[in-house]
Amino acid sequence: MIKARINNIPVEVEEGVSILDAAKKAQIKIPTLCKHPDLPPGAGCGLCIVRIKGTPKMLRACSTPLEEGMEITTHDPEIVSVRRTVLELILSNHPNDCLQCGRNNNCELQSLVADFGIREESFQKFLPDVPKDDSTRTIVLDPQKCIRCGRCVKVCQEMQNVWALSFLERGFCTRISPAGDIKLADSPCIRCGQCSNHCPTGAIVELDETAKVWELLQDQGKHCVVQIAPAVRVAIGEAFGYPIGTNLTKKLYALLRRLGFKAVFDTNFGADVTIMEEGSEFIQRFAHKKGPLPLITSCCPGWVDFMEKFHPDMIDHFSSCKSPHEIVGVLSKTYYAQKKNIDPKDIAVVSIMPCTAKKNEIIRCEEMYASGCQDVDVALTTRELARMIKQAGIDFVNLPDEEPDHMLGDYTGAGVIFGATGGVMEAAIRTAYFLLNGKNLDKLELTQIRGLEGVKVAEIPINGKNVRVAVAHGLNHVEYVLNKVREAEKNNQEPPYHFIEVMACLGGCVGGGGQPYGVTDELREKRAAGVYQDDKEKEKRCSHENPFVQQLYKDFLGSPLGDKSEHLLHTHYQARKVYAK
């Protein structure tokens, strides 16, 4: 342990801990715009400078480890004055259009400038002439607002291993851009939106499509239905002062009705259907040897895009089952439309998602139009919904609880845990076990595959055979798992795993790119805990027990993997170029 004094307060931390983190233990907050808890220090912004006794220079707290006996001053008039100058210099390269910015009122730079009481421009403005890029139709890159902190580049390259974003050129000309200044849509970008979630300013934000939804809601000829993803319910509260991880499912149902939606469905219902299909797919492959093992989950569109670009040799391993919100989408325009006698063309489906990639998934291939029209019309992120609630003037906090529209709205515990890493696997195993054994697992919780470890593996005995599963989240953890599969294939060995779950974002959807800002591991854990608590409190915790899912198959679909299910609920994958240009 290292002992030192910060502002004369004794602190004790493990070796290697930075001064920035050590100061937190002494209740001292050192400002920074580049250091993020998810990322290694970059020493980019220069705001976290501190004074260390015996050193003439001011050092950066984010990248300087605490050393034995150090005496550190984090705040004195000179340090504060230097920080102010650093902020003023950043502002000299930053446009003043806060009022029209996607991060207005929620911007780390804006907050610091407010805290420091900067009232005038001390340096001449120099704004590079770099155009906006909304080519992905999911996130909008505005390099002019970039303060070159490097978070997005680190996220894209190191956390996600996508390498769409890079720093080009140097000095004044430094800018965030894909290689060769091509459009983001022509780059390897998988639209996960993690860059937008980590950006301290408005340089990368989600494409705001709330206006589209308001228009649909106003259209008298449209029958608007809506669904919410598992991870949204435990994160939306953060925008309204709730403790992190509070489950607001029933308030959300009430809210969405008040916004004007004619029917309120739940993506968790779609998750239960996914499990019926994907669980059956797994049994086909595992027990009846039809198709290659391992089976790999495909409900994460960022992961699907990544696989199609970087690992197309895995296409045969992919579950052909659509993601839960696409399932609710197509069923809204077929099953629900028939039951309610509404022309599917008059139905508009809005998905509230923790994810920016979902905005692209809804048009990714012809199967997303299986109902005869686009199955999901608009995908909004959690952040966009929070704005809509505020625009609508609804006192969200004091809303009464309501129930969903049951036909596509009731869910089991298995459906809701899709929101956390390991959840899809856990839900699938619960049902696969039942389908093979005719009874449920004695203990439904598969705690081995919960939590934030990058790769989690487990062996689950089913019918005298061990099912080997692997769960990876955060795309830099995927290669390890896939290489094991490739190695076994090359050597003609048994596959190392029978079933693999991958989520592009760290923590799974609770840590999605469209979720409220400020994500840390602590936040991911608390949001996940909210999801697992919901599961625990559910009377029915296995997808096959969902009475409305049973009714859906009885009245409409027939059986899992049957002709109708194949047509409506399944899709295909294709190798895609990493660079379109």
Add this chain to the structure above:
Amino acid sequence: MTENTKNMQEEIANLVEKWKGKEGNLIMILHELQNYYGYIPRPAALELSRALETPLARIYEVITFYNFFKLSPPGKHTIALCMGTACYLKGAPVLLNEIKNLLNVEEGQTTKDGLFQLDVVRCLGCCGLAPVIKIDEKVYGKVQKSQVMGILSEYGNHNQEG
């Protein structure tokens, strides 16, 4: 696959083999590619990314970080305008503007007709002649703004629109 791309693949495979496992090999390979093509063509960068198992983004970070590497084909004639201290004080910025205006070209770029490439350099080692312009291997000293057009016209007719 055209003959050209096949040649490029072979060329890059050879370079990768030559520099395999050596520290800083990306820069060395980029040097050789630029010597060969005069710049780094995008297909070559893409092929190098594949062969060296290095993300294209990293390759472009390196290319754009160093002034030396070019992303567009060099012009027939290279103008090196000195912005070293002496030349700067003796009026190099005025000359730079004049060249930019006359040729409709930015620093580091090539004119659309491919005749000139404009590079700004730091000190050519003849400060006594400041301000200095070097075109290909010929050095022009004590250049005045009014002389620039005449000097450029020695190298053929530049088509400003082209």
